[in-house]
Amino acid sequence: MRILIIEDDRRTSEYVVKGLSEAGHLAEALADGRDALVHATHTPYDVLVVDRMLPGLDGLSLVRALRASGVQTPAIFLTSIGGVDDRVDGLEAGGDDYLVKPFAFSELLARVNALGRRPAVQAEKTVLRVADLELDMARRTVKRGGQKIDLQPREFTLLEVLMRNEGRVVTRTMLLERVWDFHFDPKTSVVETHISRLRAKIDKPFEVALLHTVRSTGYSIHAPL
Amino acid sequence: MRILIIEDDRRTSEYVVKGLSEAGHLAEALADGRDALVHATHTPYDVLVVDRMLPGLDGLSLVRALRASGVQTPAIFLTSIGGVDDRVDGLEAGGDDYLVKPFAFSELLARVNALGRRPAVQAEKTVLRVADLELDMARRTVKRGGQKIDLQPREFTLLEVLMRNEGRVVTRTMLLERVWDFHFDPKTSVVETHISRLRAKIDKPFEVALLHTVRSTGYSIHAPL
DNA sequence: GGGACCCCATGCGTATTCTCATCATCGAAG
DNA sequence: CTTCGATGATGAGAATACGCATGGGGTCCC
Numbered sequence: 001m002r003i004l005i006i007e008d009d010r011r012t013s014e015y016v017v018k019g020l021s022e023a024g025h026l027a028e029a030l031a032d033g034r035d036a037l038v039h040a041t042h043t044p045y046d047v048l049v050v051d052r053m054l055p056g057l058d059g060l061s062l063v064r065a066l067r068a069s070g071v072q073t074p075a076i077f078l079t080s081i082g083g084v085d086d087r088v089d090g091l092e093a094g095g096d097d098y099l100v101k102p103f104a105f106s107e108l109l110a111r112v113n114a115l116g117r118r119p120a121v122q123a124e125k126t127v128l129r130v131a132d133l134e135l136d137m138a139r140r141t142v143k144r145g146g147q148k149i150d151l152q153p154r155e156f157t158l159l160e161v162l163m164r165n166e167g168r169v170v171t172r173t174m175l176l177e178r179v180w181d182f183h184f185d186p187k188t189s190v191v192e193t194h195i196s197r198l199r200a201k202i203d204k205p206f207e208v209a210l211l212h213t214v215r216s217t218g219y220s221i222h223a224p225l
Numbered sequence: 226m227r228i229l230i231i232e233d234d235r236r237t238s239e240y241v242v243k244g245l246s247e248a249g250h251l252a253e254a255l256a257d258g259r260d261a262l263v264h265a266t267h268t269p270y271d272v273l274v275v276d277r278m279l280p281g282l283d284g285l286s287l288v289r290a291l292r293a294s295g296v297q298t299p300a301i302f303l304t305s306i307g308g309v310d311d312r313v314d315g316l317e318a319g320g321d322d323y324l325v326k327p328f329a330f331s332e333l334l335a336r337v338n339a340l341g342r343r344p345a346v347q348a349e350k351t352v353l354r355v356a357d358l359e360l361d362m363a364r365r366t367v368k369r370g371g372q373k374i375d376l377q378p379r380e381f382t383l384l385e386v387l388m389r390n391e392g393r394v395v396t397r398t399m400l401l402e403r404v405w406d407f408h409f410d411p412k413t414s415v416v417e418t419h420i421s422r423l424r425a426k427i428d429k430p431f432e433v434a435l436l437h438t439v440r441s442t443g444y445s446i447h448a449p450l
Numbered sequence: 451g452g453g454a455c456c457c458c459a460t461g462c463g464t465a466t467t468c469t470c471a472t473c474a475t476c477g478a479a480g
Numbered sequence: 481c482t483t484c485g486a487t488g489a490t491g492a493g494a495a496t497a498c499g500c501a502t503g504g505g506g507t508c509c510c
Contacts, residue, residue, distance in 0.1 A: 068351070193456085193501085377467080414469085
């Protein structure tokens, strides 16, 4: 299992990396919150172990930022801040578990394993679903109400990004970045064009629309109401 | 958060301004180093994003000059010069962070948020609340007492600015700047018009009003009492 | 060389915003 | 308490910006 430890205390992080490695996992450590944000976004880890107090970007904000950008990797907070409210904050920020220092390594291992197993659920999550629309990452297929729909690659990625952010508005800028890997505004209507084509396939032939435009901002996909 | 981008490549700067604005910040751009020196000295920005290669005055000298004159505004260098030594130069000149082009917008956003003294939390927090009125930035939705309310984009931004300043009076000038990006008085009643419309939606249908007029000054939103 | 796919330019229809004129309200002064 | 000037509210129409659809041409790959 691939695990990222974000912890600025060198001793702790080495200890944890060593322990997890011995248990057969692939563990890496980072000390800075901002670096971690980048890595965790671009690399498919199975579990994150996050210290709350970090240089660069604190752990809470880190996890919040990850969740906000659609990264669902399970995260365990590992910290000396252990009050009830702190736990609540941690979980509300999108953490999955909370372990207070000092901790027993065996307990950390157990929890990491437990969380890592969950991706079994997430691994099946190659299928994204919004209302009666489903997108199968593995098969690269899309269906709506059992009806198979053919999408072109761009359209597929576009839909994927939208579905991963169900309910949230995805701005044009975000789309350009995630779907096109453009880091500037092309000043043309690429996005609109593809949205239009996508719509024609996933919404037009059906009763209710799932893909909504949010004028002056972007688009959002979500079940009716 | 108030952010100044100093970048001579038009495309990049427009892109960054747009992205940051979408993320709820107040972003402005300048292309010339000398202009930037003047502005950054006289205006209280929260973060500066500085290209290294600039006409007028290069980025390194710009930041050095600012620091020399006592301006402590955090600065992120944004540039294609990315060697280790260059990073060191940047940080020694008084920069706080260093991002190499091409860059992912989401990373820039994360770093900008991290640098802004009020850490990421503010930008990542997607739900603003005042009494029973809530505004969800990510979903672009507004509810009062569980009741969904449809707002037009302008109205939405207007409400957002007001809610971010809960309890404080927001002057007309501030509204013109943050909502309309007007840096002068349009001599018309744009603000009043939109306040009126906003009121009709968020206050009129309910018992108590949250949005209050402060005569001859501006408006303020806050819970009753 | 042919096909699939993707990007761009264009024109159109409409949602949204602005302007302007009028009306209401407020507060100070008489 | 009334009046008057200043300030704010409101509604309707005009102006605008925005998003949508569509076809053509370019490019890449088979």
